[in-house]
Amino acid sequence: MTGFDFLVGEWDVANRRLRDFLDPGSGWDHFGATSRCWSLFEGAANVDEMDCPERGFRGMTLRLFDRETREWSLNWSTGGSGRLDPPVRGRFRADGTGEFRGEDAYAGTGVCVRYLWSGIDERSARWEQAFSVGDERGWVTNWVMDFTRRN
Template sequence: MNHAPHDTSAARDFAFLLGDWDVVNRRRTDYLDPESDWEEFPAVSHCQSLFGGAANLDEIDVPSQGWTGLTLRLFDVETGLWSLNWSSSRSGRLFPPVFGRFGADGRGEFLGDDTYAGKDVRARFVWSGISETTAHWEQAFSVDGEKTWLTNWTMEFTRRVPGTPAG
């Protein structure tokens, strides 16, 4: 899935994500502490296509945590990069985007700058393990200029069986 600028086939890179998914979230209780505990919680996600596939919007409902989130993904035709833009009902604001693309191996890597607990961090989102019925997403932060990364959130996506009740 490695694409040159102006290659509109990349605009369909996220087509795998369309539809309904059960999601198992695992995240660290402190995103920067490698010794922190992991918490696990379920969610349901729905993703829809926009702009003929050059954008999509997914909403994730996390009833056990009392919040919902959304990601708006936009494909920039000139740069050949995707921007991934996250927001949560907890804050009602957009977080700084991450930018990237999928490689020939089907793995997508997306990088951007953010802050966490008052510290500047480099954020990395990775999409991998993509099939018709599964996908894996993970978030990692670096505080040392990308020399080391600490994975602090993962999501395992499983395609929902039609007719399965949400939540």
């Protein structure tokens, strides 16, 4: 199973996030975070918790591997919401890049959501979130996290 074993452990995370997730001209906020991830169910699930003290929030992702469909379901939540956002689903390709898609809403607008995991090695990884309104052709990358493993 190709999955999220690479993410288990502790990380420093450099975040770059658009101020308005649908407006590429809205400007980027930059902030740091820490993340820790642990595995469950022999690697078929994991949980990570991200602490963003500069922004005053914590988030978590619950990832579950469906052994029947061979797809991952990724479910995000923040401490302030108390609920899981709609999942994105997908898998890792042979080149090690993971692509996961789903549907959600942002500021009252329905959006298609895409997560990409890339540049994965022992010491680093990159996660990107993009939204598209309607057609899945005009993706706006609105949040990028660069992970660096802590010693």
